[in-house]
Amino acid sequence: MCQYTAQVLCRPANLSGVVFCGFRAMRSARAVAGPARAVAAVAAVVAAGLAGCTSPSSQAGHAGGAASTPVRWSPSPSSSAPSRPASAFRLLPARGPGHLAPGSDPRALPGDVLIADEDNRRLLLVDPYGRIRWMFPGPGALGRGQVFGHPDDAFISPDGRSIVATQEMDETISVIDIATGRITRRYGHPGVPGAGPGYFFHPDDAMLLPDGEVIGADILNCRIVLLSARGITRQFGSPSSACVIHDPPRQFAQPNGAFPLTDGHFLITEILGDWVDEISLTGHVSWSAHPPGVSYPSDANEVSPGVYVVADYSDPGQVVIFTRTGHLVWRFRPAGAAALNHPSLALPLPNGNILVNDDYNDRVIVISTKTNRIVWQYGHDGVPGRAVGYLDNPDGVDLAPPDSLLMTHAAMMRRS
Numbered sequence: 001m002c003q004y005t006a007q008v009l010c011r012p013a014n015l016s017g018v019v020f021c022g023f024r025a026m027r028s029a030r031a032v033a034g035p036a037r038a039v040a041a042v043a044a045v046v047a048a049g050l051a052g053c054t055s056p057s058s059q060a061g062h063a064g065g066a067a068s069t070p071v072r073w074s075p076s077p078s079s080s081a082p083s084r085p086a087s088a089f090r091l092l093p094a095r096g097p098g099h100l101a102p103g104s105d106p107r108a109l110p111g112d113v114l115i116a117d118e119d120n121r122r123l124l125l126v127d128p129y130g131r132i133r134w135m136f137p138g139p140g141a142l143g144r145g146q147v148f149g150h151p152d153d154a155f156i157s158p159d160g161r162s163i164v165a166t167q168e169m170d171e172t173i174s175v176i177d178i179a180t181g182r183i184t185r186r187y188g189h190p191g192v193p194g195a196g197p198g199y200f201f202h203p204d205d206a207m208l209l210p211d212g213e214v215i216g217a218d219i220l221n222c223r224i225v226l227l228s229a230r231g232i233t234r235q236f237g238s239p240s241s242a243c244v245i246h247d248p249p250r251q252f253a254q255p256n257g258a259f260p261l262t263d264g265h266f267l268i269t270e271i272l273g274d275w276v277d278e279i280s281l282t283g284h285v286s287w288s289a290h291p292p293g294v295s296y297p298s299d300a301n302e303v304s305p306g307v308y309v310v311a312d313y314s315d316p317g318q319v320v321i322f323t324r325t326g327h328l329v330w331r332f333r334p335a336g337a338a339a340l341n342h343p344s345l346a347l348p349l350p351n352g353n354i355l356v357n358d359d360y361n362d363r364v365i366v367i368s369t370k371t372n373r374i375v376w377q378y379g380h381d382g383v384p385g386r387a388v389g390y391l392d393n394p395d396g397v398d399l400a401p402p403d404s405l406l407m408t409h410a411a412m413m414r415r416s
Helices: 405-412
Strands: 007-012 019-024 039-042 113-117 122-126 132-136 153-156 162-167 172-177 182-188 203-208 214-218 223-228 231-237 255-260 266-270 275-279 285-289 297-304 307-312 318-323 328-332 343-348 354-358 363-368 373-378 394-399
Touching: 113 153, 113 354, 153 203, 153 394, 153 405, 162 203, 172 203, 172 214, 182 203, 203 405, 214 255, 214 266, 223 255, 255 405, 266 297, 275 297, 307 343, 318 343, 343 394, 354 394, 363 394
Parallel strands: 203 255, 255 297, 297 343
Antiparallel strands: 007 019, 019 039, 113 122, 113 394, 122 132, 153 162, 162 172, 172 182, 203 214, 214 223, 223 231, 255 266, 266 275, 275 285, 297 307, 307 318, 318 328, 343 354, 354 363, 363 373
8 A cells, every 4th residue: 555645635625724634655665654534533533474373563452441430231132033044154264363462362252253454455353362364355356357356445345246355545435255255346447537437436344235235434525325237326415526415314424434333324524524324215314413423433333232342543543342322332442562553444333342454553452341351362563564464554344244244233134
């Protein structure tokens, strides 16, 4: 990603004269950490293999920020949805002790984790013991002229047969067949942003719906799009807007996520102004709220009906659970050496834990909401790498079937 330089887009945000700036910058040899998502801030831009589980560079099990109140919720009813197909992954042998940070408990996860290892330009399936079981792209996976850009997010399809990977900074979306390990559908023009037909300007969090269409956010085109194999079939918001006005579904202030809810609607996150909205695919907005105390909301999604989790893509970062009225339920915000650094996605697990990709700390972690401690970690704190046990700016996660996000929501994702 070092081929990119910082990109700053500033627009007047309100009548008081406050200016919001959204920028993307690629890290160069980790000397200076640059955001890997379209960053917005108020008044300024915010700032060789590990053998076994013996690395001194990472520590799982350290305490985090305080919770405002004890967390009381039940896992979403979607986690027990029936008729979940088997996985199409052709798994590598599970050999060796794994490569986790000391103190990691494999029982913290229900199964394997799909990781979008952005700056290594790969997708990894890692089991709870820290062993790589699958990787994309494999040998011969890319056809003539095909490239696989830096994957910003990756989500397994509702039928468990495909992965949709969004290459935000490469302006593309790829649909990957898991069994063959090949790209079967591609949207966008690599490295060329735009608003015209077939173009995106920082696409984010694209997901495959049960009917075969793809839904995703198009951040700097200020819209949510639905895509068939031929292109956009429907959109909310418009690239003609200034991307600073919160007026869903007509205008969005830099939307960076559209996640399914158990009522069949979708949860939209807007960067500017710290907004989260529930919207149906007919354009009806049920509610909007501010996640409390969040500077840069990223990829809000549902914990259980009426309760949601969001990552704060900041340094120091945090993970916040809140209600649709904006009431704080729980907050994880460790300080000092234990601080999160630009976490971009937090996913609730069936056991009540939270799975987080902590991007600039080069790790994927599981946080216990009962103890406010990190109980599982893959990757070395702030040490990027490609060797086994290392990550480089991991920017997305999903669970493997049958616990993957879209598989657990398939029955509820009705087209209303």
